[in-house]
Amino acid sequence: MLSVNNINVFYRKIQALWAVSFDVMQREIVVMLGSNGAGKSTTLNTLAGLLHPSSGSIRFLCQEIQEMPSFKIVSLSISLVPEGGAFFSKMTVNENLELGAYGRKDRGKNIESLKWIYEIFPVLKLKGKKLASTLSGGERQMLAIARGLMRRPKLLMLDEPSYGLAPLMVSQTFKTVKQLRDLGTTILVVEQNSKHALAVGDRGYLLENGKIVLGDTCENLRQNEYVRKCYLGL
Template sequence: MLELKDLNVYYDAIHAIKGISLEVNQGEIVTLIGANGAGKSTTLRTISGLLKPKSGTITFEGKDIAGSKAHEIVRNGISQVPEGRRIFAEMSVMENLDLGAFTRKDKDGIKADVKHVFELFPRLEERKNQIAGTLSGGEQQMLAMGRALMSRPRLLLLDEPSMGLAPLLIKEIFNIIVDINKAGTTVLLVEQNANMALSIANRAYVLETGRITLAGDAKELAASEEVRKAYLGG
């Protein structure tokens, strides 16, 4: 479904992504793990059109999307839940969800998707008229995910969904990611909490200073001594 080939990305003179290649098959949950500053968020931002690669290709469903504008990529079927939520704090929950569907014109479909988001996140329905900035961190994360789902993505990019959340909420968010995937959305997940990420993923890539150093089945990587020492606390 998604293939990155020899991707190189720079921030001015800094070579942030150094020739990485990875793939995500339809229906999978694939996770990118690595330390802070390894280039995980940069990879997602490049896929979703917020950064332009210097070289290399990004192919989504057979179409080269490297260098496409961000709104075109959303139209193509990729949606990102950014690191730090980035909800529209001054707007209501409902207005945030409506904005998630900005590329769509099918009113009935939008209505059905709002209903689906409320089934996934009942707390959002209870707070649908509340100003988004007054929600708790966990509720804001739910809103950011709900907003991304409103564009009906076939591929969902999740950037650090557990950041700053209490352990119980992290579990809830990860259960919902599994539900979203089971309902037919492919997921590429960037996550600091490697234990949780590997527990739900099919496959994983380990990123170190802009390079992929390990790749394979998520369960096998979770059992590997190298990964355990570096990312799983022993």
């Protein structure tokens, strides 16, 4: 579905990603693990079109997207939920959700998506008319994910969904991620919380200093000596 081929990404003169390649198949959860500054967010931002690789290619459903501007990539049904949610705090919850489906002409479909989202996140229905800034941390994360889902994306990219959440909320969030995959969404998730991520993911990649050092099924990664020592602390 998505295939990234040897991309190099620079922040001006500093190289952040070195020949990164990986694939995401339909209906799977791919997790990307790595410590701070490994290049996880850079990878997602490049996929979302906020950064452009200096070389290499990104193919999404048989289309090259590495040069496309962000708003066009969004229209191809790729949604990014940035780190910390990045929602519009001065707007209501419903307005935020509406912006998630921005540009889609079919209003009937929007209402359908909204119903679907209320089913997954009932709390958002209750707080629909409240300002987004009044939500709690966990609710904000839900809102951010829900916003990403409004467009019914083929690929949902989550940047550190556990960021700043209480342990209970973290499990809740990952449960939702799994639920979404079962409903047919393909998910690419970037995480520092390796334990949870490896528990729900199908396949995983290890990113270190801008390079992919390991790629395998999550099952195998959990058994891997190096991963156990450095990422799971076992």
